[in-house]
Amino acid sequence: MTGTTSSTDLFSRARQVIPSGVNSPVRAFGSVGGTPPFLTSAKGALLHDADGTEYVDLVGSWGPMILGHADEQVVEAVREAAGRGLSFGAPQPGEVTLAEEVVRRIRPVEQLRLVNSGTEATMSALRVARAATGRDVIVKFAGCYHGHVDALLAEAGSGVATFAMPGSAGVTAATARDTVVLPYGDRAAVQALFAERGSEIAAIITEAAPANMGVVPPREEDGIGFNRFLSETAHAAGALLISDEVLTGFRASAEGYYGIDGPQGGADAWAPDLMTFGKVIGGGLPVGAFGGRADLMGLLAPAGPVYQAGTLSGNPLATAAGLATLAGLDQAAYRTLGSASRTLQQLVADALTTAGVPHTIQRAGTLFSVFFREAPVRSYEDAKAQDTAAFTRFFHAMLAGGVYLPPSAFEAWFVSTAHTPAVLDRIAAVLPAAAAAAAG
Numbered sequence: 001m002t003g004t005t006s007s008t009d010l011f012s013r014a015r016q017v018i019p020s021g022v023n024s025p026v027r028a029f030g031s032v033g034g035t036p037p038f039l040t041s042a043k044g045a046l047l048h049d050a051d052g053t054e055y056v057d058l059v060g061s062w063g064p065m066i067l068g069h070a071d072e073q074v075v076e077a078v079r080e081a082a083g084r085g086l087s088f089g090a091p092q093p094g095e096v097t098l099a100e101e102v103v104r105r106i107r108p109v110e111q112l113r114l115v116n117s118g119t120e121a122t123m124s125a126l127r128v129a130r131a132a133t134g135r136d137v138i139v140k141f142a143g144c145y146h147g148h149v150d151a152l153l154a155e156a157g158s159g160v161a162t163f164a165m166p167g168s169a170g171v172t173a174a175t176a177r178d179t180v181v182l183p184y185g186d187r188a189a190v191q192a193l194f195a196e197r198g199s200e201i202a203a204i205i206t207e208a209a210p211a212n213m214g215v216v217p218p219r220e221e222d223g224i225g226f227n228r229f230l231s232e233t234a235h236a237a238g239a240l241l242i243s244d245e246v247l248t249g250f251r252a253s254a255e256g257y258y259g260i261d262g263p264q265g266g267a268d269a270w271a272p273d274l275m276t277f278g279k280v281i282g283g284g285l286p287v288g289a290f291g292g293r294a295d296l297m298g299l300l301a302p303a304g305p306v307y308q309a310g311t312l313s314g315n316p317l318a319t320a321a322g323l324a325t326l327a328g329l330d331q332a333a334y335r336t337l338g339s340a341s342r343t344l345q346q347l348v349a350d351a352l353t354t355a356g357v358p359h360t361i362q363r364a365g366t367l368f369s370v371f372f373r374e375a376p377v378r379s380y381e382d383a384k385a386q387d388t389a390a391f392t393r394f395f396h397a398m399l400a401g402g403v404y405l406p407p408s409a410f411e412a413w414f415v416s417t418a419h420t421p422a423v424l425d426r427i428a429a430v431l432p433a434a435a436a437a438a439a440g
């Protein structure tokens, strides 16, 4: 320790020993510029940094902190679990209860395996899909982010979008060849690809509602939602649909985005074959999960031929945090989230409209994002056509006023049940100046 603790000092020390000073690229503030606050504590909807500055948080650790930071029940559950041992590397009751809870809440999930991140979840789901079909090709959509899996980095959202990267160096040509990227929502492109190469395709993977290029909800055509269309198209060709709900799961609604666009009963049943989760189900500790049809999950070792494992998978602290978080997510919690989300959307829309800043707000259940352009955003191309310079001015004015937004125009904003009306008032007080700054 040097004894100096300001964010500026910490960032300069960090850059000596950690690439770009961060352990995940978007945290470096590369696209908005400036020094990222180094956070030292958080409670409810508030963050505190090394300089003693307090912020209202609209990042929520990118999704997990849906009950707010340091929720008493979650912290107590983790403390209690820690007293019983940090890791066993052996079966433990919490992982059974967490899997049961996910299976109970998410209809398409018959069996679930826990891993340590969303990236591991999507990587493992691809492996199962390839084993089940005996095929290699994976279809993904531009602007969808599924973690930093080699096969899924092409035209990805999140940090890859923030830094305008076409993909990642270090991915082999063979891996890239097995991934086909299509424009999001483009049914004709999906049909054309399946007509030409359907017998090579193992799976389509999609975010249930894309939220890593900003929120771009799937659209209905002739009464058929895009996800259902993907499921039917894949199945007609003997391929699978993997629905990535790492971000939307337990957030867009109680049953994630499937709770919004899945069948609400009746004859038109459809379901993804595999689903991936993360973020909320770990309550802030490292957890991911993939699950779905029992026959597919039965392919996993040791019963089946698909190897997949993890020293810390099903960790007792992580399952305790996840279970306590799910326990806090009752109907009242979703009502609170919905109301906080709607109020904030209105406040932002009013401020930007008053300042004459072109914008579009898009939502997927309680999840939303703000695009700095007038026209609706339906694809990654649309998302890239927004005024990122206006966002950068808006972002810095919000930060200076004590509101911590995602440092990228391509990310969703995250509210929690701790975003009370009093907290929203604090955001409302900063918005006019930030909107004026965005206007330039």
Ligand code: PLP
Pocket (backbone or CB within 6 Å): 062, 116, 117, 118, 119, 120, 122, 145, 146, 147, 148, 158, 207, 212, 244, 245, 246, 247, 248, 278, 279, 288
């Ligand atoms: N899938 C989606 C939809 C995500 O939003 C993310 C992360 O933001 C991931 C996968 C990867 O999850 P993780 O960062 O836990 O590896």
